[in-house]
Amino acid sequence: MVNYIELADLADRLFEISGDDDERLAEVLDTLDDETRGALLASDFLNAYQVFYYCFREKPDKLTKERLQLHAASDIVRGITVEEVDVYEVIFTTRDREPVLLLTDGETTLAQFSGPDAYEKVALYMDECL
Numbered sequence: 820m821v822n823y824i825e826l827a828d829l830a831d832r833l834f835e836i837s838g839d840d841d842e843r844l845a846e847v848l849d850t851l852d853d854e855t856r857g858a859l860l861a862s863d864f865l866n867a868y869q870v871f872y873y874c875f876r877e878k879p880d881k882l883t884k885e886r887l888q889l890h891a892a893s894d895i896v897r898g899i900t901v902e903e904v905d906v907y908e909v910i911f912t913t914r915d916r917e918p919v920l921l922l923t924d925g926e927t928t929l930a931q932f933s934g935p936d937a938y939e940k941v942a943l944y945m946d947e948c949l
Contacts (some may be wrong), residue, residue, distance in 0.1 A: 875938040920938060
């Protein structure tokens, strides 16, 4: 188990190394062992946008980015709305510790996407099916 203080120090070092560069932060996160990276990706030391970018390597539109930046990475487990189209929402969450994008109408999950291309898949699905 990763110590909280060590995790905070590591997060500070990662931010120094990467500056404000999303790609660089993702590259540095790739170098960490699975346990440490997992703890950091689920912590309050990163924001949800940083985790979103790490998982999907996609830069969403400005509103979505700002929405994600307002949440700590630890909020992802409860689900964060990243987009709203009509009555539909795209929710960023995790299932079995894996990042997932859910398409929901507020009551029912219509589709679930995972993997590095999940953001592309959910956009394509919405274009074709909604």
